[in-house]
Amino acid sequence: MALTYEKIASTTLSSTQSTVTFSSISNSYTDLVLVMNPISNTTSGSYPYLRFNGDSGTNYSRTMMQGTGSAAQSDKSSNSSEGYFIYGNQVTTDAAFNAIVNIQNYSNTTTNKTFLSRTNVASDRTEALVGLWRSTSAITSITIYCGSNSFVSGSTFTLYGILKA
């Protein structure tokens, strides 16, 4: 049986870092799956985001739905310079934050790139989000930011590739 779900790279932080980057991503897969269980260095919380290929232009947008424990809500934002895969969820100091981001058809050079994200902080909210990066470039690197704060030791980030053949 052909393997269709492969680890591309994984990192477990042993020290505090403000960003984590997966670079030189092969174009031999169809889709990418990014799984994160990060920990923040601040109790005030951190809004994580990503950037593809280091692009800090205002090329990201998102639409989300969330449950806060008391309300079901939907919202959107556009022309952002940060590729937020969350809306209200923040990285916490207790490993309560988890995220699974699916990035479809990431290596094609004819269409913009869409990603689907599920993030969870059980003490805060559960979210589903669709994001768009308006670029026809193949994704070759992904950098994850901890907002204006940092990820601490024990934070885990794994990038998987899904094969169609």
Added chain:
Amino acid sequence: MATTYTLLSNVTVGSGGAANITFSSIPQTYTDLLIKLSIRQDKPDGYSDIYMKINSSSSNFTIRVLNAVGSSSSSYSSSVGIVGNALGTTSSGGTSSFSNTEIYIPNYTSSNYKSYSSDSVVERNITAWNPIDMIAGLWSNTSAITSLLFESPGYNIEQYSIACLYGISNA
């Protein structure tokens, strides 16, 4: 090339049903766990919650739920380990319809608290009250996860219900 996605256990409920489905002695050699449930229970019509116990514990859970039922949406929080809904036995969907739930647990062997993500759907061929749940869960315990139990309290899990446990490795 390393295998990253491995079936650890596959349970199909037999004749007479079962009070719960349990995965025990879970290997500690993977990074994350993925559980897929296809379940119905013997509640006369309707649906009921599926609970997860970790290491036989039903304590120290925190959840946030986003719930849509076909005609409205809402959100609530709870301190029990709900992971979704199980379809009842005599629903309009007939006896061959099952609810579906997928649960992802990252870093299940770590010494941190264990967070999880769950998505669950019920469809039974009526115009309302078919719940879709998105759930954020946290088990505030630093022990490695060695067993998982799924049940629908007060009801039996019916024959042909299936639970699959996968280990995902980043090694």
